[in-house]
Amino acid sequence: MSAVRAAVHVALADLRQRLRSPRYLVVPLLIAWVAQTLTSETTHLVVAGEYTGIRNAAWFGGMVATMGTFLLFVFGFALVRGAVTRDRETRVGELVATSPVRDATYLVGRWLGYIALLSLVTALLVLATVGGYALHGTGTFDLWALASPFVFLTLPAMALVAAAAVLAETVRPLRGTLGSVCYFFGAIALFTAASLATSLTYGPTGLAVIRNSMVRAASADPTAFESRSFAFTDDPGSVTTFVWQGVDWGLTELLSRAPTLAAAGLTLAVAIVAFDRFEPSPGLTDRLAGVLTDDDSSQDDAASASDATEAGHRYTTPPSDVDLTSVTPASSGVPNLRVLTAELRLALRGRRWWWYLAVGSCVVGGLLAPIDAARGLVLPGAWLLGLPVWSELGVREQRYRTAELVFTAPHPHGQLAAVYLGGVAVAIVAAGGVLVTLATSGALAALGAVLVGALFVPALGLASGIWLGTPRAFEVVFLTLWYLGPMNAVYTLDFVGAHPETIARGTPLGVAAAAVMLLIAAVIGRSRQIGQ
Template structure:
């Protein structure tokens, strides 16, 4: 099979499968909001120069790069997972398509998906210039920052998403958390600059004081000088290295585990699957289903709790216990500033399982044939709420003793809302990526704003906030029920 043709079909199939998702739209909405908002300062201060086409294009391009780095990763991270869990992986493994061709095609498909965000943000930049821009509309100066600043972020995030899928230890929910906070650290510290903020700010600051427009500094935009182009090409080169590593790490959907024990085949007793013993005695006895007994709620809750809490490493349980001890022993202001945000991150691995287990492991037919398939879904949510309250019980006890009823209500509303968000996201998308991306965005926003504080991290949440989150949780839970009923009819 021609490599280019195979790569094209892999990329195009991967691209088309992501167009109908909600995650891509969410990234566009977030990026557009921060680009058009007059109060939110993202990237760099827009008051550094006059709002001509060059500045509008550069600022919108930087905002787009930040949104793609933070949230675009969660849009394209399941490119290989869709083939692994939905069935085509085994067929692809049996074809003559080489590993590097498959990985490159998947990376190219990710680039095409995130390029949609880039193109839409170009349109947003034109719209923004028509509203607040000064001077004439120079399309080249408006578009050039997207090519120099945003596109390297697109290719880099696309490659990192592939790398996280090919390395088994990076496929879990913790890897998503590590990636998110690593990008935040890079953004705050400025160790590296994949967003392209540094060349823009330094170029604006180098403008002579005499070059002004309406009393403001007139910046003519970025130029394709050797230094700027070389720095941005370094990120593209790093991308190719990451894609190469991904191709080496790719196991071609091989789920077998090599034990490392080499035994002589002659010493291993083998039995043909077609061979039968001389005497076969099969006795089966199935008890009848008692439909009058009702739902055994405690047993279902216990089983769902074991499924959600099981399967984690010992370090996760130990870390959760230490955080709980810190929440009851440290001063309350310190707990709110440092411990509460961590407590609302720690159960992410539990929440991300909700709603996807049946489709991931193919158990939906068994759940659908049970007496109470919708009741089982509600049991998952109830267990998620109970686990969340268990994690927050130390903080809740401290707040209760302090007599802060509103903040206690905030904790309860968060415990109702987050599992409902996870259950609805998993039920509709059959993957944890939408929940992980949207929750991390809400987590960050909640720690900054009293209006979005569902965690009690600010200690100043408005009384309307918990009511709103409880209502949103109820809507999301009802949405998950609708999804379950749709699955039962299909």
């Protein structure tokens, strides 16, 4: 079998396996919702602060492609990531390691599989945009004008997203939550730079290509751009309409995609070099990263594997003087202190020394900082550190294959309560300095908002982990809420109460209601798992 054919087979196998998962059924619904929202009569795209286009096919294609590329660029990483990690956890990687399939062939296959899934999502987005035009559009339908931005802008960006996902799964420190955090903020930074720079036509999302074309069609002054000169709004105010027939795809516009494709190829090449071919011992890049991050998990894993192998070759007879006594199960499903302590230890297991140092610094900072800085800066930073703990809630049993033991216990829901309370304890401890400052300052409403947030975040992690079986969904949702709410003052999403306006608008009440619903969903999901 040729290398190309082998890579294609790897890609197709990954795509088929993903499409069989019920979790991906929600993707078309989200796509339809996004397209309907962007093409509805209440949503307007304003260019250069005072222009908006006639709602023809090209305009719909430009609007949805702009926002759709941004959403897929930020969230597509979490959507596709996981195939290499799955092979590692299910020991399929051991078969790959002993097969004649080369590293480059295997990783290129995974990359192609990720691109195929993202391309399928892009195609669904095009179809949803066509549906939006049929409902709300005007003028003659032009399929190429509508679809070409997706072809020349979205798909090259998806190649870079797929390559970044492969890289994150081959570099040991980036395989977990750290990889998701680094990618999220990196994607936001790239998109922000592309939004502010009018000449950055070679940006990964291609925003400037569409924006500059619209500016030329509107005969607007290209020097009039400000940070919000290309924005979606439901209240455009007094604007001038113009006709935009789509991007004129000349050589300049097409070559502007070359840096994005080159970056994708370079990222994939780095991933191939860093790939350890599922070896239990770390490679050079992993050892270097371990030195920089004090990560000795690879050595621990190798030692454990060695101990297990040696134990398999030893024959031991059971001792004859063991007194086996029956254990009476607890009469209540309420977790006791030992169970709570055990779950908290599991939640904190594997955290490095710098993590504890950072949490301690946030506690001290919350005590010493002014109350506004403590709420708006220290508290969001402290809870960002809790992300790797909360992302494991609800998925730990599947990941470590302990579901059969946990779900057959006398009171599995008591264990679920202990997991949740352990997550709440991490949130309260990380916010301890801020809580003390709020209490001593008499800011009881803000104190209550923080406590409500401490109940909400672990509930979100637990429910999403149980129902979706992956930590990546929670990571994406949490980072989005964290970025938009506390850090960018979107008050309806400010789950930590970082801004006084959040409390004035009653957002903590909505957060509390969401926490209750998420806990109910978690209990229902766990009951469903137990009954299977």
